[in-house]
Amino acid sequence: MKNTDFVVRFAGEGGQGVVTSADGFASANAQVGYHVQTFSTFPSQIRGGPVWTQTRISTEPIRSSGDDLDVLVAFNEYAYNEHKSEIREGGVIIFDSGTFELEGVENSFGMAFDDLARSTGNARAANMVVMGALAYLVEIDQSILEQFVTKRFTRGRPNDQEIIESNIKALTLGRIEAENSGFMIGQMADAIPPEGEQVLINGNVALSLGAMAAGIDVYVGYPISPATPILLFMENNLPGPGKFAYQSTSEIESITSIIGAAFAGKKAMTATAGPGFTLMGEGIGLAWMAEIPVVVVDVQRGGPSTGLPTKTEQSDLLTALYPGHGDMQMPVIAPGTVEECFVAGHRAFAWAERYQGPVVVLSEHMLSERNQNIPKPDLSKVNSENRSVYTGTNGYQRYDGWELSPMPIPGNPGSYVANGSEHDGMGDTTHLADRHIQMTNRRFSKLKLLEDGTYESQNTDASIVLMPWGGSKGSGLSAYEELAEEGVDLGWYYTMYLSPLPPKLLEELRTKDLVLVPELNYMGQFASVLRSQGVKAEAITQYTGLPFKVRELASRIRDRVGTQQKESVTA
Numbered sequence: 001m002k003n004t005d006f007v008v009r010f011a012g013e014g015g016q017g018v019v020t021s022a023d024g025f026a027s028a029n030a031q032v033g034y035h036v037q038t039f040s041t042f043p044s045q046i047r048g049g050p051v052w053t054q055t056r057i058s059t060e061p062i063r064s065s066g067d068d069l070d071v072l073v074a075f076n077e078y079a080y081n082e083h084k085s086e087i088r089e090g091g092v093i094i095f096d097s098g099t100f101e102l103e104g105v106e107n108s109f110g111m112a113f114d115d116l117a118r119s120t121g122n123a124r125a126a127n128m129v130v131m132g133a134l135a136y137l138v139e140i141d142q143s144i145l146e147q148f149v150t151k152r153f154t155r156g157r158p159n160d161q162e163i164i165e166s167n168i169k170a171l172t173l174g175r176i177e178a179e180n181s182g183f184m185i186g187q188m189a190d191a192i193p194p195e196g197e198q199v200l201i202n203g204n205v206a207l208s209l210g211a212m213a214a215g216i217d218v219y220v221g222y223p224i225s226p227a228t229p230i231l232l233f234m235e236n237n238l239p240g241p242g243k244f245a246y247q248s249t250s251e252i253e254s255i256t257s258i259i260g261a262a263f264a265g266k267k268a269m270t271a272t273a274g275p276g277f278t279l280m281g282e283g284i285g286l287a288w289m290a291e292i293p294v295v296v297v298d299v300q301r302g303g304p305s306t307g308l309p310t311k312t313e314q315s316d317l318l319t320a321l322y323p324g325h326g327d328m329q330m331p332v333i334a335p336g337t338v339e340e341c342f343v344a345g346h347r348a349f350a351w352a353e354r355y356q357g358p359v360v361v362l363s364e365h366m367l368s369e370r371n372q373n374i375p376k377p378d379l380s381k382v383n384s385e386n387r388s389v390y391t392g393t394n395g396y397q398r399y400d401g402w403e404l405s406p407m408p409i410p411g412n413p414g415s416y417v418a419n420g421s422e423h424d425g426m427g428d429t430t431h432l433a434d435r436h437i438q439m440t441n442r443r444f445s446k447l448k449l450l451e452d453g454t455y456e457s458q459n460t461d462a463s464i465v466l467m468p469w470g471g472s473k474g475s476g477l478s479a480y481e482e483l484a485e486e487g488v489d490l491g492w493y494y495t496m497y498l499s500p501l502p503p504k505l506l507e508e509l510r511t512k513d514l515v516l517v518p519e520l521n522y523m524g525q526f527a528s529v530l531r532s533q534g535v536k537a538e539a540i541t542q543y544t545g546l547p548f549k550v551r552e553l554a555s556r557i558r559d560r561v562g563t564q565q566k567e568s569v570t571a
Helices: 018-031 077-086 113-118 126-137 142-153 160-181 203-213 228-237 251-263 274-279 281-290 317-321 338-355 433-450 470-486 503-509 525-532 550-570
Strands: 005-013 035-041 050-058 069-074 087-096 108-111 198-201 218-221 244-247 268-272 294-300 358-364 372-375 456-458 464-466 491-494 497-499 514-519 537-541
Touching: 005 018, 005 077, 018 035, 018 050, 018 126, 018 142, 018 198, 035 372, 050 077, 069 077, 069 126, 077 087, 087 126, 108 126, 108 160, 113 126, 113 160, 126 142, 126 160, 142 160, 198 203, 203 228, 203 294, 203 338, 203 358, 218 228, 218 251, 228 244, 251 268, 251 274, 251 281, 251 294, 268 274, 274 281, 274 294, 274 317, 281 358, 294 338, 317 358, 317 497, 317 525, 338 358, 338 372, 338 433, 358 470, 464 470, 464 550, 470 491, 470 514, 470 550, 491 503, 497 525, 514 525, 514 550, 525 537, 537 550
Parallel strands: 005 069, 069 087, 087 108, 218 244, 218 268, 268 294, 294 358, 464 491, 464 514, 514 537
Antiparallel strands: 005 050, 035 050, 198 372, 456 491
16 A cells, blocks of 8 residues: 655754755655645754754645654764654664764665765755655655756756756665665655645745735834744845835834834734744834734744744743733734635734734744645735725814724824824823723724634534644644544634634633643643633643644543543533
8 A cells, every 4th residue: 555644854963954855855746746844943053953854745735744754864873863763663764874874773774965965066966865765765756856856956047957967866876875775665655736726835935925915015024033034035025116125123123113104004014033022012002002003923932031942832822912011902813824824914914904903923933934835825815904094184083982993194184193192082192081991992892893703613512622723723633633533522623813712713612611722832821811711721731842743632632531521420
């Protein structure tokens, strides 16, 4: 029986081509119709330190990076020692014999990656040597990789053909080395190309494209891992008539700059990570107070402080909901897949413009760096929303009411105010108690305009349900389906719209005996938010800097469901 799924991990040191190998292998297989997904984790220094990247290819849609390894490609001895325990029975280890040797390891064979590359005349082709060996192990036709190489290196330069030929030679050398080893993993089943056009993309780019589809005018950001690629994408792709992308000198400059742009009538966004988001807190409070629409993206990483800047975590939720002092609550959209990152990018602008205030998008490191093929977004189905703009006469009392009112834009009629102090209907500062009550109620009541979020559900009659959020969606859904096949009576809920929650979803969750929330943090942050809203929620937490493995998550859910059912019987 042919294999329908294959997982390989490339492990070594920064600068050795670990990430390039993984991305290249994913790209080559995506081009012929396989589903692919990558996951990367690396240290925070620019070069050096332990790095590993995982590539999974499958004939079916992929939800997680995979639990066990079919192949480990070890670029150094440290990588072998760190990752050898994750090889499945029957798996194979390929090691760089030009760097170290393995004695007595039966499921391994060595290749001198760099020496083989240099023999082709292209010292940078070591990753192609590895890809050739991998293709042999799973009996992927050499022509697939050759087509990938030809397409990748045909760039209209005089030496294109020379580069193509050297890389194809490197693929062949790797294939010969694997054949001489005598190892085989088993042939991959033929790809079943998804319907419609696909794009291979990561979460940061997908989110950026979603923002562009929504009509973003201004992007201002400061470099910080893992959000920097959004800044780079905007600098390279946003400039044009009426558009502006800029690298600021700090996160405080970023937030105040986009507030200024939005005050002037532009759709504006910034992106950062946890430490930068904290610095933006006061500015976000100003946007909330003055009712100015902006989008702030927080690509979560391990914390607190500098924490784990290149690892994944879901620990900024409470900060995202309440980023400033005083009474305020942010609308929060937390995508769970690369495809949802695109949706979050344009939906955040729709929400911001509709209710005239700041909206937070909570992405994560695991999504930002994950390359995955998804259906090409259909821009004809993107419903952009624009703010209601005042067009009447002067003397306009924008804030004199309990509901949303049109926003005046400088150069047009109306009072032009962005007052961070409490204010009256015109926007002038006031300290009157009745005005503060009225304005506070006004600001919170506008959140009701955002209760159009969608959600997923399965087996809704179950008294115990699973409800992950963000990037834990994939592992959570796979664990749920595994348990459902076992006959475990468990329901499923999921939404990317965390604040405000869809009212119907919240109503259903309140009827459940137990809502289990897998999340990558210590505090069980989303579970605590749900409890504050009358839901019997309990977190299943992990804070390793890595995503949940499906098998381990399913085991923890199974145990907790069993305990709950026993307690219900004896109650």
